[in-house]
Amino acid sequence: MRTSASSNNKNNHQQKSFSNNLVILTGNLGADAAFFGANDSAASFRMATKSTFGEKEYVEWHSVVAFRELAKEVVEKCTKGRFIKVYGYLHHNQTGSDDAPQFKTEVVATGIKYLDRKN
Numbered sequence: 001m002r003t004s005a006s007s008n009n010k011n012n013h014q015q016k017s018f019s020n021n022l023v024i025l026t027g028n029l030g031a032d033a034a035f036f037g038a039n040d041s042a043a044s045f046r047m048a049t050k051s052t053f054g055e056k057e058y059v060e061w062h063s064v065v066a067f068r069e070l071a072k073e074v075v076e077k078c079t080k081g082r083f084i085k086v087y088g089y090l091h092h093n094q095t096g097s098d099d100a101p102q103f104k105t106e107v108v109a110t111g112i113k114y115l116d117r118k119n
Contacts, residue, residue: 021089023107025049025062026115033078035071043071044106045078047086063106064088070109077114087111 025047033045044065051058064086066074078084088109096102 023088023090024085025064025107026085027062027083029078029080029082029084030061031080033066033074035075040075041071042067043074043078045074047084063104064109065091065106066109066112070112074109074112078112083115083117085113085115087113 027047027049030046030048033043035043042065044063047062047064048059049062051060086107086109088107088111091106091108093104093106094101095104
């Protein structure tokens with residue numbers, strides 16, 4: 001049996017597996033960003049995002065880390081209350097013992113946009 005080229009392309013496309021790990025957060029900083037790690041090569045901060053469901057407003061806190069040049073920029077510009085947009089990906093970490101593991105999810109920033117609040 002002979003199949004057309006378009007049919008083959010369709011079947012090949014369905015066999016490929018694609019995945020994405022992309023995060024975009026827009027919110028306010030909860031505290032000034034700070035360096036951690038050797039040689040000030042990494043920085044971290046916490047940010048809050050808000051969402052509304054019906055009459056209720058929900059706030060979620062996110063841990064964000066940045067590395068190398070972005071870490072230096074973050075420490076200079078990311079101060080408490082600043083409104084920003086973070087682009088990055090999720091990273092999951094497990095610490096603690098086998099008997100009592102602890103899990104942490106953080107956003108690894110690949111880019112940051114500094115925003116102004118609209119009145």
